[in-house]
Amino acid sequence: MIRATEADRPAIEAFLTNHIATSMFPLSNLRSYGMSGGHPRAVTFWVRWLDGQITDVLTVTDEGFLFPQCPTGPWGDIKTVLAGQAYRGILGDAGQVAALRHALNWQVEPGIDDVEPLYHLSLADLQLPDCDGFALYPLADAPKETMLGWRTAYLTEVMPVPGEEPDVTAAKDIAAYLDANSHRALYRDGTPVAMTGFNAQLPQVVQIGGVYTQPEFRGQGVARRAVGLHLQEARRNGVTDAILFAASDNAARAYEAIGFNKIGAFSILVYEEPQVIHV
Missing domain, CATH: 3.40.630.30 (Gcn5-related N-acetyltransferase (GNAT))
Incomplete structure (x- = not known):
């Protein structure tokens, strides 16, 4: 995975929009706070490309949260690019959060460890x-x-x-x-x-x-x-x-x-103390 630049923003937005149900926090933070820092919820992106197309995006906020949108599961790559850094938690699709948590081998008991049903509603059906x-x-x-x-x-x-x-x-x-x-x-x-x-x-x-x-x-x-x-x-x-x-x-x-319909599960994993990523 490589760190994204502002030039990659349109492609990242398009990719995350295609996975909108579990990408609302990254997209909203990007829209509100941008990629240049200066706010706790400003974002940095790590992206995996294949044949000119994005296959995976990891969003990292300045306050230390990880938001994986990584269908191909590049967990080893994530460990490598973030090695030595400490983060407060992981939020996103429940399966991906569980896989990334396992790969990072964080042993400390989290303060929040919730898996909640994920719902969608077309407002025409409200x-x-x-x-x-x-x-x-x-x-x-x-x-x-x-x-x-x-x-x-x-x-x-x-x-x-x-x-x-x-x-x-x-x-x-x-x-x-x-x-x-x-x-x-x-x-x-x-x-x-x-x-x-x-x-x-x-x-x-x-x-x-x-x-x-x-x-x-x-x-x-x-x-x-x-x-x-x-x-x-x-x-x-x-x-x-x-x-x-x-x-x-x-x-x-x-x-x-x-009118909401269940479409999946969303995981919220938050630690009291930031956890270091070791390779």
Whole structure:
């Protein structure tokens, strides 16, 4: 594999777009932060070419995450080009993450080791439930302390970040959501009941992430309404497809109720301390 240059960007984007369901983070980070560094989510690419065509792409973010999109499994090549460097984790297609993890021989127990069902929805097939009494608002219009509390609870319950305090991470996340206008608060009869958002966005495709329902409102179809209304808004803005990975069986049922279909599995592997790659 060789390190890509800016001249390779169109070919990389085309290749990753052909594997869009498990490439949303790399593509969204590329679009938002570029290949020149200067932001934790700026990206570097390592590419394998064959007969002038890309066969594999490894995305590396400046904050130390690996995103393999490597159908041919060039794990030995990856070990060679990244030897001596330390990384915080691997995200992507579950089979590829497992194979790369095995090849790297990282023995330390990860802080997050999740394999979640991966879903897709064509927004033309969105099945929106009755939303009478519900309304969706930009996060900027919702009470900030409530949103901070919800995000802290989400990080504590669903996705604790190894080595970080949930309230500190929540404050960073909410600030980023406000800056990107990526998340929404769902109100029922004037009361905020849930939060939903997109953790990766492209002009035609969005990836849902960080959906949270206040505990007393769970089991009432709130999450599916929050996600459905946000996708309806995205559809009006030209988005055609949505991707997500479900953190629980209850979440999966909520997404299936509005039309999502399971297409695979997505893995999230995060370590508390960066792991060194040895040849």
